[in-house]
Amino acid sequence: MNQNITIKDIARKFKCSPSTVSRALNNNALINIETRKTIQEYAQKMGYEKNTISLSLLQKSTKTIGVIIPSISHSHETLMINGIQSVINKMGYMLNFGITNEKHQLEKEHLKRFMANRVDAIFVSVAFETSKLGDFSHFKDIQKRNVPLIFIDRNVHLEESISFTVNDFKGAYLATKHLIDLGRKKIAHIKGPEGLNVSEMRLMGYLKCLKDHNIEINPNFIKQADFDIESALLPTSQLFESENKPDAIFCSNDYVCLGAMKVLQEKNLRIPEDVAIIGFDNCPISEFFYPPLSSIERKSFLLGEQAASFLTDQLSDMDNRVKDYRTVFNPELIIRKSTVS
Amino acid sequence: MNQNITIKDIARKFKCSPSTVSRALNNNALINIETRKTIQEYAQKMGYEKNTISLSLLQKSTKTIGVIIPSISHSHETLMINGIQSVINKMGYMLNFGITNEKHQLEKEHLKRFMANRVDAIFVSVAFETSKLGDFSHFKDIQKRNVPLIFIDRNVHLEESISFTVNDFKGAYLATKHLIDLGRKKIAHIKGPEGLNVSEMRLMGYLKCLKDHNIEINPNFIKQADFDIESALLPTSQLFESENKPDAIFCSNDYVCLGAMKVLQEKNLRIPEDVAIIGFDNCPISEFFYPPLSSIERKSFLLGEQAASFLTDQLSDMDNRVKDYRTVFNPELIIRKSTVS
DNA sequence: TTGAAAGCGCTAACAT
DNA sequence: ATGTTAGCGCTTTCAA
Numbered sequence: 001m002n003q004n005i006t007i008k009d010i011a012r013k014f015k016c017s018p019s020t021v022s023r024a025l026n027n028n029a030l031i032n033i034e035t036r037k038t039i040q041e042y043a044q045k046m047g048y049e050k051n052t053i054s055l056s057l058l059q060k061s062t063k064t065i066g067v068i069i070p071s072i073s074h075s076h077e078t079l080m081i082n083g084i085q086s087v088i089n090k091m092g093y094m095l096n097f098g099i100t101n102e103k104h105q106l107e108k109e110h111l112k113r114f115m116a117n118r119v120d121a122i123f124v125s126v127a128f129e130t131s132k133l134g135d136f137s138h139f140k141d142i143q144k145r146n147v148p149l150i151f152i153d154r155n156v157h158l159e160e161s162i163s164f165t166v167n168d169f170k171g172a173y174l175a176t177k178h179l180i181d182l183g184r185k186k187i188a189h190i191k192g193p194e195g196l197n198v199s200e201m202r203l204m205g206y207l208k209c210l211k212d213h214n215i216e217i218n219p220n221f222i223k224q225a226d227f228d229i230e231s232a233l234l235p236t237s238q239l240f241e242s243e244n245k246p247d248a249i250f251c252s253n254d255y256v257c258l259g260a261m262k263v264l265q266e267k268n269l270r271i272p273e274d275v276a277i278i279g280f281d282n283c284p285i286s287e288f289f290y291p292p293l294s295s296i297e298r299k300s301f302l303l304g305e306q307a308a309s310f311l312t313d314q315l316s317d318m319d320n321r322v323k324d325y326r327t328v329f330n331p332e333l334i335i336r337k338s339t340v341s
Numbered sequence: 342m343n344q345n346i347t348i349k350d351i352a353r354k355f356k357c358s359p360s361t362v363s364r365a366l367n368n369n370a371l372i373n374i375e376t377r378k379t380i381q382e383y384a385q386k387m388g389y390e391k392n393t394i395s396l397s398l399l400q401k402s403t404k405t406i407g408v409i410i411p412s413i414s415h416s417h418e419t420l421m422i423n424g425i426q427s428v429i430n431k432m433g434y435m436l437n438f439g440i441t442n443e444k445h446q447l448e449k450e451h452l453k454r455f456m457a458n459r460v461d462a463i464f465v466s467v468a469f470e471t472s473k474l475g476d477f478s479h480f481k482d483i484q485k486r487n488v489p490l491i492f493i494d495r496n497v498h499l500e501e502s503i504s505f506t507v508n509d510f511k512g513a514y515l516a517t518k519h520l521i522d523l524g525r526k527k528i529a530h531i532k533g534p535e536g537l538n539v540s541e542m543r544l545m546g547y548l549k550c551l552k553d554h555n556i557e558i559n560p561n562f563i564k565q566a567d568f569d570i571e572s573a574l575l576p577t578s579q580l581f582e583s584e585n586k587p588d589a590i591f592c593s594n595d596y597v598c599l600g601a602m603k604v605l606q607e608k609n610l611r612i613p614e615d616v617a618i619i620g621f622d623n624c625p626i627s628e629f630f631y632p633p634l635s636s637i638e639r640k641s642f643l644l645g646e647q648a649a650s651f652l653t654d655q656l657s658d659m660d661n662r663v664k665d666y667r668t669v670f671n672p673e674l675i676i677r678k679s680t681v682s
Numbered sequence: 683t684t685g686a687a688a689g690c691g692c693t694a695a696c697a698t
Numbered sequence: 699a700t701g702t703t704a705g706c707g708c709t710t711t712c713a714a
Contacts (some may be wrong), residue, residue: 071419399708
């Protein structure tokens with residue numbers, strides 16, 4: 001279809017061999033400086049662009065890294081991606097995305113596609129369905145093929161794995177502790193999707209903190225929502241149906257808070273006076289909610305950056321690759337007016 | 342590095358030629374049905390994965406499409422991308438992203454990378470800097486090379502081009518008209534970044550609507566911000582410094598509204614009683630702002646879908662390619678409590 | 683029904 | 699300083 005100029009074309013033009021052209025274009029010192037200049041200038045003029053496909057085939061490296069991610073609509077995801085980009089672009093790698101929409105099937109297909117395209121490495125943030133199903137065979141396949149696989153943000157339990165995650169337990173503990181420190185006793189939790197590691201860890205952190213502070217756990221105070229706004233509406237309403245109403249809510253993320261806050265406002269409950277509310281993620285927009293939202297900062301950009309640095313180190317020394325390595329980031333409590341007026 | 346099994350390996354195993362294996366794997370009817378089955382099963386068992394790199398080289402098609410986009414942190418962008426994905430994944434294509442952060446240089450580099458990687462086509466949402474500089478030579482290069490180039494959401498003025506955009510003028514007109522219909526007379530506009538087509542079109546729509554309704558244009562009522570929350574804070578404050586304060590604001594997008602709303606709330610101005618406010622984009626979260634935000638829906642998913650459908654049609658018939666084609670989507674007014682209580 | 687050979691664009695070892 | 703050759707993994711003509 002499109003007629004790209006090749007080294008052969010240039011060789012013909014200068015009546016020399018393709019290897020000479022190749023060397024000249026790579027500025028190889030063996031080639032006469034004059035020849036080099038002439039060829040380089042001609043190539044430039046003709047808009048010659050090295051065909052990286054042939055290079056990939058030859059060097060068995062595509063300089064491409066696959067990223068499998070549930071969505072790109074949450075700030076922590078885009079921040080993570082930006083963090084990764086900032087490192088790997090400098091190293092001459094490019095990213096290829098596969099968005100799973102939390103579907104197991106799509107995750108498998110993207111992974112397959114990445115393998116067929118011979119990406120040099122893969123980042124994965126595990127789809128919710130995969131966690132729930134507990135089917136990790138596709139990940140094991142990748143590991144068997146010796147392609148670096150790095151779990152970011154969400155991981156699964158494997159004998160060996162490399163992961164960069166956030167200490168969700170600690171984050172949840174911090175959030176809950178903050179509410180307790182404010183004197184709240186009836187603290188509800190809207191947890192994340194069933195079966196997802198991060199959901200469970202946040203629930204654990206919440207439960208542990210209540211226990212540590214001798215606050216009885218009320219099962220009615222634990223509801224569930226997905227990580228979006230809409231799904232938070234019903235569970236929040238339910239929290240306020242019975243006689244015993246919560247005076248604080250810890251939500252699985254900031255979007256869930258946004259949904260919950262809408263319900264609270266419709267019920268004319270004051271935030272934070274009647275109900276304090278805290279989220280998780282510290283989205284850039286959370287500061288601009290009304291009232292500004294307290295949250296847990298998870299340093300997603302940093303996570304992406306460090307995961308990518310780790311990977312580029314590994315890629316530059318594939319013979320001494322680490323097979324098992326876990327970094328857990330410490331989240332931070334961000335206090336705003338949704339908990340402290 | 343990683344030892345992928347090839348057709349050669351399989352050929353050796355069955356003491357046949359690579360061509361036979363190739364044909365068997367492609368289920369070519371020429372090959373004995375038994376042989377086919379045996380080879381296919383063996384390939385499956387060994388986890389054979391066709392090397393698409395070699396195919397790309399051979400068939401001069403990478404089945405990859407490049408997408409150049411300023412960022413992936415706005416909902417209209419992610420929706421557009423999702424729209425594109427939904428179409429092209431079905432057709433066996435994959436996407437490759439280049440995020441420009443509105444930088445001209447990065448845009449050029451990504452484009453160059455895409456050409457080196459021989460993507461089959463390119464979607465571009467033009468970086469702000471590029472619009473401002475007016476340097477479109479990199480786009481013309483792509484066109485010269487006969488690689489399909491499709492502008493989405495943001496385009497530039499070229500003799501020939503394919504674009505799928507939103508009628509920003511009309512959207513702005515709708516928003517302004519809505520405010521006028523509500524009886525507002527002192528309507529401010531916080532416009533988008535200087536030099537960006539969509540900014541200018543929205544400004545034009547605003548101005549035209551005021552003119553059509555015999556409302557005098559007050560230059561002090563026109564401020565500027567980028568498309569983010571923070572940059573909206575100062576201009577909004579400035580709007581309320583003088584004696585003559587606006588009673589409505591039309592912002593260049595919903596994020597700008599969020600920033601503006603924060604300022605209004607700090608000044609204890611009631612929304613919409615004292616100041617009505619309307620945005621552009623109709624982000625999924627805007628419904629959950631406090632108060633819920635009126636906005637202009639731009640149907641980004643649909644735009645992505647249609648642009649991708651158009652492209653796949655073109656790709657399947659490269660000889661009869663259309664070189665000049667523009668689709669402009671009609672935006673819709675979404676009324677919520679930030680303008681009507 | 684199968685095999686041999688050429689070639690996609692490039693690089694690199696081995697000549698010269 | 700430059701040319702020759704082989705090969706990365708696959709498909710496809712042509713031949714058998």
